[in-house]
Amino acid sequence: MSRPVALVTGASSGIGRACAIAFAREGHDLAIAARRGDELKSLAEEIAIEHEIEVLVRSVDLHDHEDTARIVPEVLERFNRLDVLLNIAGIADLVPLREMTLGTLQRTLVVNTIAPALLVREAWAALAESPEGVVINISSLASIDPLPGGGPYGMSKSAIEGLMRSIHIESLEADAGIRAFALAPGCIDTPLLRAALDGITLPEGAEIPMDEFVGHVLDCVRGVHDEAAGETLYVVREGHLTRDQDEAMEWIRDLWSG
Numbered sequence: 001m002s003r004p005v006a007l008v009t010g011a012s013s014g015i016g017r018a019c020a021i022a023f024a025r026e027g028h029d030l031a032i033a034a035r036r037g038d039e040l041k042s043l044a045e046e047i048a049i050e051h052e053i054e055v056l057v058r059s060v061d062l063h064d065h066e067d068t069a070r071i072v073p074e075v076l077e078r079f080n081r082l083d084v085l086l087n088i089a090g091i092a093d094l095v096p097l098r099e100m101t102l103g104t105l106q107r108t109l110v111v112n113t114i115a116p117a118l119l120v121r122e123a124w125a126a127l128a129e130s131p132e133g134v135v136i137n138i139s140s141l142a143s144i145d146p147l148p149g150g151g152p153y154g155m156s157k158s159a160i161e162g163l164m165r166s167i168h169i170e171s172l173e174a175d176a177g178i179r180a181f182a183l184a185p186g187c188i189d190t191p192l193l194r195a196a197l198d199g200i201t202l203p204e205g206a207e208i209p210m211d212e213f214v215g216h217v218l219d220c221v222r223g224v225h226d227e228a229a230g231e232t233l234y235v236v237r238e239g240h241l242t243r244d245q246d247e248a249m250e251w252i253r254d255l256w257s258g
């Protein structure tokens, strides 16, 4: 039997990189995608040898719709299956709504929402064939609690949650067996977060350890959260995960009010 295959976008850095390593450790073959091919190549060399798996490196700019749509067919050509789609790549250009340009809005929505939707379309048939077909979209607490200047980002994250709900509904309707989750983290130490915080100090407990968050992603695949398929799982602070939006908002307020 061939190994399960995961496609991970945003694998050149941060959460995507950490997830790629974790799925390699779990014995998945991988397709890893982002713009920076050199970062992907060195990651692939590291994990292929250490975990004895196959890795397809796919350099892509998710702004290029046609090239984005070619990724899944290439994954299927190489591995003949696709079991897990991890939509992790994202950007967070902060700008107040009153100064926002069409370009910022479009860039953010394309990378954070449209590209994931195109990948879902291309991956649907293979995920439906898989015994464990699952899509995990990385959202953000910004979907319910947008930071000032985070209008386009918050919009894109609300939309990726909408995409997740549509996958869930259409999968049920077609009996496709594809499970869909959105994981909405607060703060995880990555280049994206450091740029967004721009010197703001996080309150105690606000930083979610990368290993803990990656554990939540793995749990979604393992079936731990199957009763929450079609829902967003909020990860507000270390050691806490909830599917209850009101509870998540309460935790956010507690955290930031000290």
Ligand SMILES: NC(=O)c1ccc[n+]([C@@H]2O[C@H](COP(=O)([O-])OP(=O)(O)OC[C@H]3O[C@@H](n4cnc5c(N)ncnc54)[C@H](OP(=O)(O)O)[C@@H]3O)[C@@H](O)[C@H]2O)c1
Binding pocket: 009, 010, 011, 012, 013, 014, 015, 016, 033, 034, 035, 036, 037, 039, 060, 061, 062, 063, 088, 089, 090, 091, 092, 111, 138, 139, 140, 141, 184, 185, 186, 187, 188, 189, 190, 191, 192, 193
């Ligand atoms: N860190 C947090 O606290 C936090 C909180 C909530 C949600 N998130 C979400 O988590 C996800 C991962 O972010 P991160 O924190 O791990 O940030 P990161 O380290 O900056 O990683 C972002 C990834 O997205 C890829 N990417 C960006 N633009 C791309 C494009 N045009 N085409 C292809 N790939 C592109 C980057 O790769 P290249 O530059 O090589 O293209 C990189 O691999 C994002 O969706 C983010 O919104 C993060």
